[in-house]
Amino acid sequence: MGREIENILDLLNFYKALGFKELPKNFLESLLRNKITEIELNGEKEKKTLSAINEKISSCTKCSLSKGRTKVVCGEGSITAKLMFIGEAPGVEEDREGRPFVGEAGKLLTNLIEKMGFKRQQVYITNTVKCHPPDNRDPLEEEISLCFDYLKEEIEIVSPKVIITLGKVATYVLMGMKGKIKDIAISKIRGNVFFYNNIPVIPTFHPAYLLRNRKDKWLTWEDAQEALRRLK
Numbered sequence: 001m002g003r004e005i006e007n008i009l010d011l012l013n014f015y016k017a018l019g020f021k022e023l024p025k026n027f028l029e030s031l032l033r034n035k036i037t038e039i040e041l042n043g044e045k046e047k048k049t050l051s052a053i054n055e056k057i058s059s060c061t062k063c064s065l066s067k068g069r070t071k072v073v074c075g076e077g078s079i080t081a082k083l084m085f086i087g088e089a090p091g092v093e094e095d096r097e098g099r100p101f102v103g104e105a106g107k108l109l110t111n112l113i114e115k116m117g118f119k120r121q122q123v124y125i126t127n128t129v130k131c132h133p134p135d136n137r138d139p140l141e142e143e144i145s146l147c148f149d150y151l152k153e154e155i156e157i158v159s160p161k162v163i164i165t166l167g168k169v170a171t172y173v174l175m176g177m178k179g180k181i182k183d184i185a186i187s188k189i190r191g192n193v194f195f196y197n198n199i200p201v202i203p204t205f206h207p208a209y210l211l212r213n214r215k216d217k218w219l220t221w222e223d224a225q226e227a228l229r230r231l232k
């Protein structure tokens with residue numbers, strides 16, 4: 001019997017011994033949150049869980065963004081999500097609340113998710129860097145690469161069928177275009193699909209850009225439809 005199944009049985013017996021007749025709400029979700037995944041990182045196999053990764057992110061001081069943050073912003077949503085959205089970096093409101101995409105851009109993203117036929121809790125939403133850069137500046141190359149291990153681990157654990165990258169930072173990071181983030185516009189890249197570890201990645205505009213350029217919303221809707229086609 002696998003170790004994971006043994007762990008689940010232990011937990012079920014524990015609840016039974018406590019006198020529970022029904023499983024507590026969110027039982028399955030909490031089990032899955034502790035889903036153990038073997039991850040190959042820097043050439044070494046390690047066992048990972050999303051909660052362990054979030055703990056590491058929460059106490060991370062690898063770059064100077066940690067000094068100015070109010071709250072770390074970990075990814076959120078379903079750990080079994082088929083669809084993952086990756087943004088750039090937390091804004092002011094996200095920094096205050098400690099949750100990704102809760103400001104105006106977040107409302108637009110939530111609308112898109114719902115228009116695609118999902119609830120926000122059914123997808124997984126995260127950022128390329130997990131701390132708010134001062135004055136809303138773009139994250140620096142160094143900050144992006146120091147945070148990339150976390151993103152890699154999130155992708156490996158959630159293992160989505162499709163990833164939508166929101167804006168150029170997330171797009172270039174998954175394309176492995178280190179050092180070239182400023183070089184090409186997202187408008188030139190969107191409309192194409194590329195692969196990250198065999199997962200189709202669909203680049204689209206960042207919702208904050210769409211708030212300023214509403215006419216481009218229909219292009220993002222085209223990208224969303226490509227994601228839906230691939231989910232089928």
Ligand code: URA
Pocket residue numbers: 087088089090091094099100101102103105106127208
């Ligand atoms: N913009 C992002 O890229 N991420 C957020 O979480 C909020 C705004």
